[in-house]
Amino acid sequence: MKKSSSVHSFVRSVSLSAVVATGAVAAHSEVVVKDAWVRATVPQQKATGVFMRLDASADSRLVSVATPLTPVAEVHEMKMEDGVMRMRRLPALDLPAGKPVELTPGGYHVMLMDLKQQVKAGETVPLTLVFEGKDGRRETREVTAQVRALAAGAAAAPTAGARDAHGTHGDHKH
Ligand SMILES: [Cu+2]
Secondary structure, three states, X not given: OOXXXXXXXXXXXXXXXXXXXXXXXXXXXXXEEEEEEEEOOOOOOOOEEEEEEEEEOOOEEEEEEEEXXXXXXXXXXXXXXXXXXXXXXXXXXXXXOOOOEEEOOOOEEEEEEOOOOOOOOOOXXXXXXEEEEOOOOEEEEEEEEEEEOOOHHHOOOOOOOXXXXXXXXOOOOO
């Protein structure tokens, strides 16, 4: 008995990542994750942002993110409204087919909150991303994000969020 070719739809674009699927999966969405990075924190800072580029081959959504750094990781949107930078939580981030979505400081981002320790430049952070296709099928992707500091000159830029400001002190004790 040969269980041969079920419905095989060939993945048109060759993915850079290793093949995650175990077995034949019919026409599922393939999301390519690029340049994932986490903004470094200063001591006592409780929140930071995760950024990346998501390129979906079929309509899908980023529905959750998990990391060992904290149990609280949310997808946020930041945008200017009436001259004020506002941030809100999204239930999911839409990833239209063939239209890359950038998560950037000042835009969409994954917010890590309740951090227990400092996140230092040069470290790497494992992330587990869960994508959901239009058919409701979920796919889990493991990626490694690099921790980077923002350039010193960019300190005034609206970045990982208003919450950051509360943890920032003007005087340095060290
Ligand atoms: Cu945020």
